[in-house]
Amino acid sequence: MKHPVKTSLLTALVLVFGTASADPMYPSDAEGFHGYLRAGAGSTTADGGGPQSCYGLGGNTMKYRLGNECDAYTEFGYTKAIAKSGDVTYMATLWVNAFAPTSDFGDRKVGIVKAYVEAQGLDFLAGGTAWVGKRFYYRPDIHMLDMQYINMNGTGAGLDRIGNVGPGKFSYAFFKDNDITVTDPVTKVVSTQSAVRQNFIYGEIPVNQNGTLDLAASYIVGQGKDNDAFGPKHNGWQVSAFHRQSKVFGGGNTFGVQYGVGPGVGGAGNGQMGASGSTSFGSDVKRTRVFNDMAIQPLDHFGMEFVALWQKDESNATGSSTWTTVGVRPVYALTNNFKLVAELGTDRVTQPNGLPAKRLTKITFAPTISAGPGLWSRPELRAFVTYGKWNDAATASVNAANNSGPVYNNNTSGTSYGFQVETWF
Incomplete structure (x- = not known):
């Protein structure tokens, strides 16, 4: 039995990044009310039960998210065309969000x-866009890891998708990050971690049939005095290249290479x-990353996401550490509104000074009611x-990264369950 696909892969990706544009890399908000929500409730078999517990290594890694999100998050807002002058449309967007590290939003602050x-x-601008304010900006992700491998969000101004500059389109944005000054009422010492960030993107470059290339760079200038409470200020930068191949078994593939120095390594x-x-x-302080993320829909009732990633972090203070991860999420629809979803991911993180590598494997099975089979x-x-298994070297990290605290004690496995x-939209 064939099931109609109500939402194409491209349309879904557009919705994920909150964009009405044909390219999800540039998140211009569509007119109307839109948002995102994840919430649920669960428990664990660890330590006699209690709050839902999750499985990750923390640090500079990300965890596989299906059946492994112990928090609650929502963001939503409205976009409206507020003026029109000739062929130019002025769009205003206002969104809020709320986050809770547990299953209950309660009275969490809305931002x-x-x-x-x-x-x-x-x-x-040859059909391009100018903007000013606070916004989401150039933030594609690896969905299984909830990892925005590049994220240029912030408060600033920019010129986007300027045409007539060769085979691709050029975008420039100026941001002010961490725009906060701290004053000690006793010593009067003023400190800041503020920075001026400039982002450059030359993207949508056709390089092969159904394939495009995006080149992105950031240059960051640290501000404030070197002798304040936060110590010396440093500049930094990052460069990234992403090749996107569409029409791959009904889906698409993204291959990325990234390198950052100083503040350019991100958070x-x-x-x-x-x-x-x-x-x-x-x-x-340096970060090098290579990854491949594939999301395919070869059949109406079968789809899959697959990711492989290698990342090396270096610094004089902490030494060198390499994170390697491979994961897969198959989705099989039994009917138009009921599907079976599974996710398997394995992580390995090396440690400096000859210490043994940390290892973690997580697997989830999730019967799912869905708006469609895709x-x-x-x-x-x-x-x-969800079941997690790790080695002794990873026990402290798994306990530290868990939202419920060190409930696993000296155990090297755990099981959690729930609904989400x-x-x-």
């Missing part, structure tokens, strides 16, 4: 994550390069069982 205005279709524990990391990072069909209402909803 503003988007507040910006765009002028779309400017003739002097710890989120995998994001492109935005400013700590300006205390000097030129000895890999990206949402909403999904899931029941899940995920949707974007």
Whole structure:
């Protein structure tokens, strides 16, 4: 029995990144009310039960997310065309979000994550866009890992998708990151970790049939005095190249190479390069990453995501560590609205000074009610069982990375179970 695919892969990717553009790399918000939600409830067999527990190595790694998200998160907002002048449309966007490290949002603080205005279709930019404000910007991800391998979000201004500059399109953005000054009321010492960040993208370059190349770079200048509470300030940078191949077994493939220095390595524990990391990072702090992410839909009732990633982090203070991970998420639809989803991922992280490598393998089985049979069909209402297994070298890291605390003690395995909803709209 064949099942109609209600949402194509491209359309789903567009929704994931909150964009109305034909290319999900450039997240211009579509008019209307849109958002994202994940929430659920679960428990664990560890330590006699208790809050849902998750399996990850923490540090500079990311965990496989199916049946392994112990938090709750939502973001939503509205975009409206507020003016039109000739062929130019002015769009205003306002979004809020809320995050809880547990299953209950409770009275968690709501924050503003988007507040910006765009002028779309400017003739002097050959159809490009100008914008000012706070926004999501150039933030594709590896869905299974919830890892935005490049993320240029922030508050600033930019010119996007300028045409007539060769085979591709050029974008430039200026951001001010960590724009906070700390004053000690006693000593009057003023400190800051603020930085000025400039992002450059030359993308949508056709390189082969159904294949395009994006080149992205960030240059970060640390601000403030070298003798303040946060210590010396450093500049940094990153360069990235992404090859995107469409029409691969009904889906697509992304291959990426990235290199960052100093603040250009991005934040710890989120995998994001492109935005400013700590300006205390000097030129000895480096990150190199190579990955391949494939999402395919060869049959109406069968889809799959596969990821392989290698990342090396270096610094004089902590030495060198390499994270290697491989994972797969197959999705098989039994009916138009019921599918079986599984996810298997394995991680290995080397340690300096000859210490043994940390290893973790996580597997999840999740019967799922879904809006369609496709890999990206949402909403999904899931029941899940997750099993994690790790070696002795990883025990401390698994306990430290778990939202429920060190419930695994000296054990090297655990099981969790529960229910979760995920949707974007």
